Structures are given as C-alpha cells and as structure tokens.
Amino acid sequence: MKLITAVIKPHRLDDVKAALQAFGVHGLTVTEASGYGRQRGHTEVYRGAEYTVDLVPKVRIEVLVEDDDADQLIDVLVKAARTGKIGDGKVWSVPVETAVRVRTGERGPDAL
Amino acid sequence: MKLITAVIKPHRLDDVKAALQAFGVHGLTVTEASGYGRQRGHTEVYRGAEYTVDLVPKVRIEVLVEDDDADQLIDVLVKAARTGKIGDGKVWSVPVETAVRVRTGERGPDAL
Amino acid sequence: MKLITAVIKPHRLDDVKAALQAFGVHGLTVTEASGYGRQRGHTEVYRGAEYTVDLVPKVRIEVLVEDDDADQLIDVLVKAARTGKIGDGKVWSVPVETAVRVRTGERGPDAL
Amino acid sequence: MPDGFSAGDTAFVLICAALVMVMTPGLAFFYGGMVRAKSTLNMLAMSFLSLGIVSVLWVLYGYSLSFGPDAGAGLIGNLDFLGMHGIGLNDLTGTIPVTAFSAFQLMFAIITPALISGAVADRAKFTAWGLFIALWVTVVYFPVAHWVFFFDGGNGGWLGDRNGVIDFAGGTAVHINAGVAGLALCLVLGKRVGFRKDPMRPHSLPLVMLGSGLLWFGWFGFNAGSALAANGVAAMALINTQVATAAALLGWLIYEKLRHGAFTTLGAASGAVAGLVAITPACGSVSPLGAVAIGLIAGAVCAAAISLKYRFGFDDSLDVVGVHAVGGAIGSLLVGLFATGTVGQSAKGLFYGGGLEQLGKQAMGVAVVGAYSFVLSWLLAKAIDSTVGFRVAEDVEVAGIDQAEHAESAYDFSALGAGPARITLAPAVAVVAESAPGTASRTADKNAEKTEVDV
C-alpha cells in the first residue's frame, strides 16, 4: 500500500476531494499547514512596523491507496489541485507496510 | 525503525496516550486534523443557508518505534482507540531510515 | 528522494528556516503540533480546579530532498534546532517513491 | 407632566434600565467564555432567550403580578395591570413615570433566570430551558419580587414592606433566588459527562473578562438605579458598589494565591461578580468602609465556596451557587451588621448599635426566599424533565450541544473561513426552491446524524 501526501492551495480542497471521490477514494485526512517556497508572502503593517509574512496557508491531504491505484490517483489529484500559478504545491508518495482500520482491526486493502 | 501514524477520534486521545505510556512509549507527536470517510458530518444553518459539514475532527498521532515493537504497539494503539462506531480511524506504519534526537544528536533507537 | 520530518521547538523555526535556505532548500511545509515526551508540561488553575497540561507546543517541518543531500540536511537542521534543553525534538527521514510539482507536473528532483 | 414628576430622576432611571438590560448580554459572555468552545452558543442563547421570553410575559402579566396592587397578605399582585393596561402615560411611581419603573424592573426579571443557566451548562435542551424560564418567572420570580420590591406603605410585599427585610437591589429576590434555583436544576439534570474527569477549561477568558466588565458597568444601574431617584442615596449606592466590587476582586485573588499559588484573571472576574452580588442588598444602607469590608469577605468566602460542588458532588457548572446564592446570602446577612441607619433607611445593624434585630430579619429573608425558590424550582425542573425531558443525549453533549441544539459552530478561524471542515451550500438553493426535500430530509435525520458527529 502507499501513502499519498499532497500539499495544496486551500481553496482547491473542494475540487480535489470531489475528484478523489469520483476516482473511488472512500476517505482521506486533512491538516491545515503553511508552506514556504517560490510563492511570495505578503506585507503587514502594525503601528508603523512592517512585517513580511513568508509562509502561506496550505492544506495537507493524506490518502492511503493500494499500490496499483497510486500513480493514477496522483494524476487525478494533481490535475484537480492545479491552478497553474506559483504555489500550487507538491504531491509525494511513500510505501506503507501495514494499515489497520481501528473499528474492525481489518488490515491491508480491507482497512480502506 | 518505524513511524506509526494513527488518525483517531479526539476524545480517545487520553486513553491512547495512557495505553502507549503503559506499553513503554516515551514520547509522541500530536496534530489536530479532520477526516473524510464513512462517518457522516452534520448540518449547520446560518440565516436560512444550510451547510453540510462533511469533515469531522480527528487527532493525528505519530510515534517512532523500534522495528520489533511496531506490530505490538499497533495492536495496543488500535485497542485503546476503538469505540466500535464508524469513524474510529486508521493506523498505518512506514519504514524510517534514520531518527535523530535534536538535543544530543543521538541516532537510531537511542534517539527515542 | 527522501522526506525529512522534524518536530522542534516553535521558537527555533526562524533559525531552522534560515539555515535550510542557506543550505539551498527552496521550500518546506510547516504544521503546528504538540508533543509529549520528557519535557514536562505546566499547571493551570481555573476556579480551584488545577489542570496539568502535559502536551507542549511544537512545530512540525517537512522537507523533500534528493537522496545525496539528505544526511547533510539532517545535520544542518539538527544544529539549527538545538537549544540543548530537554524537548528539542526529533528528526527522521523516510524514503519517497515519487514527488510531483502540482503546477507543472514535473517529477523527481525537478519537482523541488 | 404632573406635579411630583422629576425629569432628572426619570432620566436616571431610564438610563439605569438600559444599563441593567446590558447586564444580560454581559452575563451571556461571562458564562459563554467559561464553557468549552463546542457549547458556547448554547450558553449565550440561554441568556438571550430570557430577554425574549420574560419581556413578553412581563407586559402580559408579569408586571401586574409583581407590582399590581397587593392581592392579599403581601404575597402577590393582582391582575389590574394585565397587558400593562390602564397605565397612563403620565402616571407616576414616586417621581418617575410608572412605565419607567416598569421598564427598570423588567430588566431585573430578565437577568434572574438568565443567572440560573450557568448551573446547567452544556446539557440542557433549549426548548425545555425556554419552558422553564416561562414557568419559573411566573411561579417564582414574580411573587418573590412582589414580596421584596413592592412597597405600598405597609400594604406591600410581606418581606420588604411588611417585615422590614432590607434588600436594596435584589440580594434575595435576584441572587439567592437564582442561585438556589441553579442548585435545584443541576441536581435534577445531573452531572455533565466527564465531570471531574475531563478537561473543561474556559475556551475564552477574554470573553469572560468582557462579560464581567459589562456586568460591573451595568450593575451601577442595577444598584444605584434602585434608589429610583438621582439623589444622595443613589450616589452612595453607586460608590458602595464600586468599592465593594473592587475589594471582592482583591479578596478572591488573595484567597486564590494562598490556596492555589496563582492570581488568575478568572479569579479577578469571579471576585468582582461576587462583590457585585454581595453589595446588591447592602449598597443602600452601608458606608463605603462597610462596603469594602463586605466586599473583602464576599470575595474570599465565595472563592472558597465554589469548591463545595466537588466536595458534595453536584455539577453546578459555572458556580451559580457558590457565587450568587452564597454571595447573596453574605450580603443580605451583613446588612444586619453594617447598616448605618443613615443612608437609605434608618434600621441600624449590630455594629452601629442596632442590636441583632435587623440581622434576624435578614436571616428570615434569606431563609424564606431560599427555601421557596429551591422547592418550586426543583418541582418545575422535575416536571419538565419527566415530560418533555430536560437533558440532551450523551453523544450530543460529547459532540457539543451547539451542533445539535443550534446547528451552528461558534467559531471558524481557518484561512478560508470554512475550517478544515468543508461546507457545501446546496441547501441554500433548497431554501429558495418551493419544494425542498433535501432540506426536509436533512432536517429530519439531523438527530440521527448528530449521534455520529465528532464523537
């Protein structure tokens, strides 16, 4: 099994979720994150002190998938998340040794 | 070494932490997350506009363990997190190549 | 490629970011987290009820790097994050199979 | 306007009515900040509901039952003023229009049941709460207000006018009354899930401080306004209110530092409220120095009293008993010691040569109101609980009562304004579509859904 992690722009989450559902993904886990990269931050001013905020809000998505679906799922995810503007984010996959569904104790594919 | 990641119901965190301590785990890292899956969300109403909130609050736990303890730890964790109701969550493990304790620079098992 | 994950003290983030930039890292992803470990928490009192808060705020950093830079990057990161006091945190690395830049679809090293 | 009318007194009482009104939102924030984020809205809504229900009942019959001509023995007013009928624009109560007096007193009737809500935080069905407010003000507050606040030259209320119990602004009628009712209510509803086990720290102390600030501010209207005139008594009541509150704030902080090792902001806010409660019955009869003494005592004693709920195991969630019942009793009884006889009235307390007589009267007032309120409140709560049911389901409580009872979330600070929890607005369309099955069904199985939420 694989764990696909994606760091994307927050306002793309809806579309990504929809695309993954369409693709047949039954679940995913989301965390709020911030990213530093090519995308510039912005400036804020408080009583004359100007601050540059160089981390921008991102959303981090984790999806467990069976090995065979991994590549296709990555493509689906990337397509749904893309705006073409700097800061669209990254997607990566790592190998998973075991996955368990807490409720039932099922392992492997059945855990999804 | 292995990294065990668990996504569970927030109100199980106490028991899981206790169980892991009992099992001999010296530390863990927790992040607030939200999950989408079989568990349904709920409806909210604001001035006549009804919203369906389909992500539910979850807690994400990460624990580094030595290879030999991994399976047993997963069992302990799953048992402690289980309520038997839909939405109990997932636990998965991935292989870790190196782990370092920042304070001392110790590596491998000593880092835990 | 490797994914380096670091859990550090929040007020070290600036220095770590600076050190990584100097090292040539072009991006990273940050999440707020809480950690349980050797570092003690603190006590709070609300109308006579004393609570012990045993999770302490941490910051979780994720960096994708090419295999050859991994070890060096870990050293840089550990040095920058260190205060020498209990609670400095952990750094670990896991193998990454594919990494994609959402904006362009570039894969592998080019995705960074 | 007729002879005897005073524009100055009217201006004062009308503004004081506005000040007392703002106490109820203030209380809502004071309470709302103390609960967990997942039940904040319910806490706020319980107070706002009192604003809604009591105001309407007051016009319909509340004013008449409380301040209509005595129906006999000083127990209750008659029905002459149903619907506030027959009250002329220029009829006076003392030097002010009757309507001004009625508006001022209405605000007292609103905040009293609102005070009770703190005892049943996180777990009361909203409809049951509304029902309770309506019944409680009718059978408890209106009569008690008549006993204590209705003066008619010896033919008024039996406690105040006929038996000389001194309660300048409501230590018995408002605070003991509400505090004891809170005890009855939390006994009937039972403890919150996780009481003494789960963490239940306040989700926003700045909100609590805001509430205490508005309460303190509005309380000047509550106490000084009770002079019903802008005169020396009002001025004395006002400064006594300020210094007693300040002293209680210090008293609570000192107790806390000694007992728990820290000066907490929640302690400062709680001490201030305890002082406001304690000086309420006394502000019209003591000196500023007496007020300081009353405040110090009330602050320290209430700080200690709130731990009773742990010793005896009743879940008076936001310490309505420890602060309002205890604080109200302290203030009412201390009148018997500190009344100078030279401020609002002539009865002297023990320390001013008045002997024990007034103390006895005060004790009677405390006992009578406390006993009556406890019994009636307990019966009402039981009746409601065994009919419509007073408490929400356990999983609703665990998920947070706001979701099930109000279908809202108090906060959403996420970058996009929708939180990690994503939202689809489809139903908004349903709202406008003539046939809204989606809406219907969604609403229908809402409770079913609720049982899963966040658990």
Place this chain on the structure above:
Amino acid sequence: MPDGFSAGDTAFVLICAALVMVMTPGLAFFYGGMVRAKSTLNMLAMSFLSLGIVSVLWVLYGYSLSFGPDAGAGLIGNLDFLGMHGIGLNDLTGTIPVTAFSAFQLMFAIITPALISGAVADRAKFTAWGLFIALWVTVVYFPVAHWVFFFDGGNGGWLGDRNGVIDFAGGTAVHINAGVAGLALCLVLGKRVGFRKDPMRPHSLPLVMLGSGLLWFGWFGFNAGSALAANGVAAMALINTQVATAAALLGWLIYEKLRHGAFTTLGAASGAVAGLVAITPACGSVSPLGAVAIGLIAGAVCAAAISLKYRFGFDDSLDVVGVHAVGGAIGSLLVGLFATGTVGQSAKGLFYGGGLEQLGKQAMGVAVVGAYSFVLSWLLAKAIDSTVGFRVAEDVEVAGIDQAEHAESAYDFSALGAGPARITLAPAVAVVAESAPGTASRTADKNAEKTEVDV
C-alpha cells in the same frame, strides 16, 4: 441657563447620544462576526470610517443642511449653521442645548451609512467606500433627515412636519434609507466570488452576539432619546423598544425552527435587530401590546425576507435589505394600524379608530424615502465604480480583503504570536532610517505581491 432649559432632559439626551454612538461599533461587531475571518477587519473598518467622516462633515455642513432653517418646501436646510457657527452655548432646541441636540442627531447620521456596509461585505475598495459615505450622507441622508426629523411648526421637513408622516426615531430616514441604498450598492458591485457556492459561514458568532447586545443597549438611546426629553413618552418608547425586540427575537426563532429545524443564535441576534428596526418608527405611538405585535410580525417576516436574495440572486451579503429595508417598512406601515393616538402624538391608527388616513401617510413616507434613496444611491455607486472603481480584484477577494486593503490579519492565536506565518521586523528599522528603500519598494510592489497571497 435660560428659561425652558431642563437639566434632566439635557442629561438624558447627552447620555442617549453616547448610547447611539456605541451602536456603530456594535454594528461593526455584528457585521464583523458574520463574515469570514479573512475580511473581518474590512467589515469593522467600514463602520469606523463612517464615525470619522460623517462627524467631520456634520460640523462643516451636515447639521446645517439637516436642521438649519428650511431653505424651501421642506426639502433641505439652509447654510446658516455652516461650521456650527453662530450656535450659542445656551441656545436651546426645546428644553436642551442646541449642541446637545446636534450631537444626538450626529450619531444617527453616522450609523446610517454604516448600516449599508453589510450589503457589500468582502469586496469594496476602502477608498471608494469612504468616498461613497461622504457623497451619500451629503445628497441622501442630510436631505432625508431634514424631511423627516426637522420640525418647525409646519415649516419644517415636508414628510414629517408638513405631511404628518410618523417616524419617531428613523424607520424611514435611517433604516429604509440604508436598506434600499444597500440594495442599490450590491447590485452595482455584483456578487461575491463564490456566492451561493462557497462556504461563507460567520467566523465568530460570539462577536455577532456582542454586536447585537451593544446595538440593543444603544438603541434605547436611539428610540427613547428621540423624545428629546426624559418624560412619559421617552419611558413608553423605551419599554416598547424592549418588548418589540424581545418579541421579534422569538418570532425569528420560531420561524427558523419551523422552516429549518433549529433555533440558531444568529437567528436570535438577527430577530432582535429586526425588532429594533421595526419598533424604531413606532415606539412613540403604540402601546406595549402593540409593540409586542409589531415585534412578532417583524421577526417572522424578516426571517422569511432574507431568502429573497437567493430567489432573486442579488448578493446582499449581510441582509441589509431583508432586515433594515423590510423591517423599517413593516414598522413604518404598522404605525398606521397600531398608533393609539395617546402616546407621543394624537394620530390614531386603523385599529384605534383612526381609519386608513395615517396608513396612507405612512405608505407615502416609505415609498418616497425608498425611491429617492434607491435612485440616488445607485447613481452614486455607479459614478464611483466607473471612476475610481468600487470593487477589489478577484484574487484580492479570494485571498481576503483584509490583506490587500488593510495590510493586517484579524487574528493570530498561535503559540508564538506570529502564527505559522513567520514575520521579520526589518522594516520597523526602515521606518526610522531616513532613507527607507526597503519600505518604499515593499510598499510599492505590495499589490503585485497581494495577487499571489494565499490564492
């Protein structure tokens, strides 16, 4: 002070002026809590800007245009009082200093444009908004206030003084006026990005409740103060305000429970405001029972009216039309039914044997103010939009208008107080350095940067 002066009335009106002033911050919180966190500050700033601009214009010429001697036909005041020149310290309006009356009326002029801002939440250029306020009060509010509020024995404003339209405290001049202007404005600006599609739930309902609490509190000054004296009429206006608001709160909650299955706190707050709006024109002419009726009707009807924007597809973001235009019209018309003729004035409504005459006058008032305000507001908005531009860029709106227009974030709750978003203070040094290229440049390409922010 001269004969006819009343210290009591002056005290009352001065305090009422303070109460009305606090309504504008209250409105800011009511609106600010309803939008997403990323545009909260803009919402707050739009109201505070009105405090700034209108106060200055009022002194310069606003008071004179509104309450200067009639320039002809009751359409507008003349320029006698430019700069409030020639108003003696002891000159009186009725029984109070002219300055007191002027200060009281100023607060009305401030909140009216602020009310409009709710219709254009999240998307209006701040400079354009400031320009709109200045022009709008000049060509719309000041004249309309003259029509409705300026009484001069038959030589005053043409609606109120000359044609007997009853608007005690501003149902037409303030609420219909602002509500209709809001409609014009949101039509010109267009819908928010994602209207009816994206989640746009309130980011802080406690902030909304705070706003509604302050509005309710300040509104006593607004309505009772409009009697311009501390007398029986003021007292009646005050109690009517309280009970109508309470009834509307209940009316809205009931409608919502039936239609959407939940009693929401936002509904309680919205109902209260709807009630305050509806009773505003009527509080000086109806009985408490009449006020209850008006409140119940207003609460339920406004709760239904807010869905109009979905049916007709205009993005009146915070329901200025549904609450203020509709609520103001309801209250103004119901005066024609519920006026008793025994409170503030003698005209009787239909239910009190007055026939349809007053109702006709009321209808005219509603129609005239509504039509005038809509046309003028639409023209002003168009003019501004086609010159300086009224709306921010789409990516700015998506990123949150606060960043681009105010260079601030409303909240930062992170452990370190800088949020995951790290900050460098270099520019603070630049601020003091004589040559601040860093600052300059940074400021220069700010908009460029903005276009990337958080999108």
Place this chain on the structure above:
Amino acid sequence: MPDGFSAGDTAFVLICAALVMVMTPGLAFFYGGMVRAKSTLNMLAMSFLSLGIVSVLWVLYGYSLSFGPDAGAGLIGNLDFLGMHGIGLNDLTGTIPVTAFSAFQLMFAIITPALISGAVADRAKFTAWGLFIALWVTVVYFPVAHWVFFFDGGNGGWLGDRNGVIDFAGGTAVHINAGVAGLALCLVLGKRVGFRKDPMRPHSLPLVMLGSGLLWFGWFGFNAGSALAANGVAAMALINTQVATAAALLGWLIYEKLRHGAFTTLGAASGAVAGLVAITPACGSVSPLGAVAIGLIAGAVCAAAISLKYRFGFDDSLDVVGVHAVGGAIGSLLVGLFATGTVGQSAKGLFYGGGLEQLGKQAMGVAVVGAYSFVLSWLLAKAIDSTVGFRVAEDVEVAGIDQAEHAESAYDFSALGAGPARITLAPAVAVVAESAPGTASRTADKNAEKTEVDV
C-alpha cells in the same frame, strides 16, 4: 435634598461615572488585543487590578488627599476625609452630592495607572505591578489630581485653581502623567525579549476595536461629565469629543496611508484614542471647528510619534508615550491657541486674540506634570525592581507570562475544549481533600516547571 441640588446634574454625573468606569475594561481589551495570545491575560489583569486596588485606596485616603481641603500651597489635600468619613449623604459639591463627585473622580484615578501598563506589556511581575499601582497613585496621581482638578476659589490646586492652567478633563493629570510614567517604567524594566527582532503582531484586532469602541463610548462621560453638570458646557464638551476623535481617526489613517501604504484598522483605533486624549484638556474651551483641527493634528502627529521608540530604542510596548504623553501634550498646548473664551471659561487662546499668555500657562502645566511624574515614577520603579524585582525571568517571558503569572491560557478553541494540550483534573479532587500534597507540591515546583514550558 438641600438647596442648590440638581437631580438632573446628579443623574448626569452618576451615569458619567459608570461610563468612565467602563473605560478601564475597555482599555484592557484595547491593550489585550494588541499583545500576543500568550500574554493577553496579563495585559487584561493589569487593568483589572487597578480597578481593585485604587478603589479601595480611594476610600481609605485617596479622595482626601486629592479633594480634601488644601493642606498648603495647593500641593495636596489634607486628611479630613480619611475613609470618606464625615461626608454627609446630602452634602454637595456644586449641585451634586459629594459622593457622586467622589465616585466620578475615583474612576479617573483608576484608569490613569491602568494606562501605564501598556508600556510594560509581556514582562512585569504581577505582584510588583500591584505594588507599583498602590505607591504610584499615592505619591503621583493623588497629588497631581489635587494640583489640577481641585478648585476652591483660588485656594485649590496650584496648577488649575491658582495658576490658571486649563485642563478640562485630564490632559495633564491623566494622560501626560500616565504617558511619562510609562516611559520611566519601560526604561527601568528594559526591552522585551526579541524587541525589534521577533514578530509581535496583535493577536486579535477585533478585541482592539472593541476596546477602542468602549473607550470612545466611556470617554463621553470622562469629558462631558467633567462639566459636573448637564448644561451647555457639557453638551459642547461632548460634541467636541466626538468630532476631534473622528478627525484624529482620519488624521492617523491618512498619515499611515502616505507613510506605509495602507489604511489599517489598528491605525483607525489608535487615531481615535489619540484624538480622545488630545481633546480631553481642550473640550471645555474650544469650538467644534477647533476640535476638528486639534483632532487632525493629534492623529497625524501621534501616528508619527510612535516610531520614536524605534529611533531611541526604548520598548514602550503599546505606545503609551506616543499616544498619551504626546497626545496629552498636544491637546494641552493647543488650548493656548484654540480656546475661544466663550465655552467653559473665559481665557482666550492665541487664535482668538488671547495672546501667548494662556499658551505659556499650558506649557508650564505640561512641563511640571511631565517632570514630576517622570522622576517619581522612575524612582518608584527602581525601588521596586531592586527589592521585589519588577521583571519576570526570560524563559517565562518567552513561554508567555500568562502561564507563569496567572496559570491560565487565554484561549482554547480546539474541538474538545482541551486543546491538543491534554489536561487531567486530579487536583480538583486535591482541592477538596483535606490534605492536598499533590496541590502543594505542584504549586511548589511550579516555577521549576515553568522554566521548561514551551521554550
């Protein structure tokens, strides 16, 4: 009540006292929102502590030192009124009860030290702060109030009554006094850890706006109430307060837009406060147009002045110097230019043909109060610092002073109400257990623990 008594004036001053009281919580929110979340509670608590301590001292001896019969040379009051003894219920100050005047003035004494707290945000030991308040009001505020506010037909305070320094409501006695004391305090305590390096942006601007709104509201009581009567002067003071504040809000925004490229909400709030400060000494002697001028100047100048701390490197954390010292000085001096001689008093300013005389007096007032306050405040701070110590440990400051000094967290918005930080309630049991070793020990090694927290 005796001859000369006015119910209208009494009503006015009593309500104004309540308005001034609410300024201190308002200030707490204004300051509390500007600091990082981890030190919000300490910021709030510093203001509330002033409410507690000063009120009690006022009754004990503060009123007597400030407003007791002059002890000589107009330097200080005597001890005739210790414990407010011997003040009859109906004794009058002018047309109002002495108690009303005393209560009104007490509120001034409370907010002045609270204003100072902004200069030492995030780092002052709470006990040391309490000690400072007590000493400072005793040796600085009470005497200075006597100099400026005590009038006794030429035998009163040496600045106001004897030398004609015009300070209607406290530009010197309150604002310069507090502002300069803030400078002394932050010099003694030193800079915050990370000053000019770490991000220190406000954690909640809505809280700041709430504070500014309450300050603006309460300030009407502060300024208009200083007329001590509901008359033409009070009305003029009120409208001047409104328009000067509005103009200053605009002045600050314009400066900021030109200098930093954005209209910030914090700038709007800060400008409003700067305007309120500047008009305080002048509201009783200038015209509305003069008030607008004073406001515009104060807003722009203060906006520039706050950068002084960066140039000179003192950490006046929340700009007490830039806003209160500078704003107070501007207002006090401008009286010498804009006084019309026709409002509250007869002295004419330069622009009204009064020559430079009054300007000279004003300059003296500014210099005297500034110098006295700086020296005494510096000595007190030094004394406290070298005895009990004034500043918390560095790691406590880094972790957030709230944890160590108040053992609380300001917010907890997490789903479960316990935040990612889990909590065990064991001690709550300990609280009730007779022997509470757990509690004891936990309290004992609290500081030890603190040193690790979050660092």
